[in-house]
Amino acid sequence: MEALNNILNRVSARELSSPYPNTDEMELIYKAALRAPDHAWLRPSTFIEVKDEALDKLSKIFVKYGESLPDISDEVLKKYQNAPYRAPMIIILVNTVKEHPKVPAIEQKLSTATAAQVAQVALAAPAAQVVPAVPAAPLLPALQSKWDSRAMERQGTDWQRPGVLEHRHGRA
Numbered sequence: 756m757e758a759l760n761n762i763l764n765r766v767s768a769r770e771l772s773s774p775y776p777n778t779d780e781m782e783l784i785y786k787a788a789l790r791a792p793d794h795a796w797l798r799p800s801t802f803i804e805v806k807d808e809a810l811d812k813l814s815k816i817f818v819k820y821g822e823s824l825p826d827i828s829d830e831v832l833k834k835y836q837n838a839p840y841r842a843p844m845i846i847i848l849v850n851t852v853k854e855h856p857k858v859p860a861i862e863q864k865l866s867t868a869t870a871a872q873v874a875q876v877a878l879a880a881p882a883a884q885v886v887p888a889v890p891a892a893p894l895l896p897a898l899q900s901k902w903d904s905r906a907m908e909r910q911g912t913d914w915q916r917p918g919v920l921e922h923r924h925g926r927a
Contacts, residue, residue: 770842771843775842788871791872794858797863799850800848803846803849804844805844806845817835848867852864
């Protein structure tokens with residue numbers, strides 16, 4: 756009944772404040788999220804945490820992307836710049852489609868979408884809040900060029916503890 760209660764009472768917050776969930780709490784969130792249906796155990800989902808100084812890097816990536824758009828106003832560019840600071844931690848989900856004769860790409864994408872929903876519901880427990888997710892597909896090339904794609908690969912036997920990419924790879 757607690758899970759049903761979390762679903763029925765989940766709300767999206769406009770902005771979040773610190774503290775964000777600790778390492779042990781996030782480990783449970785990721786384990787729960789990766790219980791999403793995954794036909795053939797392909798594990799197409801990866802979670803990347805962006806927090807602390809990494810929010811500054813993400814802000815710069817968003818601004819650079821915004822500047823590449825034709826006719827973008829200063830007001831919209833400022834929104835791009837401030838977007839990462841609406842929450843003390845952002846979780847980026849990456850779907851890596853794997854060739855499989857019985858599991859089409861759409862099924863793998865739905866697995867990642869379901870993992871995102873499970874994570875949101877788990878984070879909606881009484882001690883946590885969630886800012887609504889915004890698809891970042893147009894930003895993907897910009898993100899991939901700034902972060903080592905190897906950091907987005909699944910590692911281990913069933914899930915990856917991503918950490919903050921800059922700290923993990925010693926990059927600023």
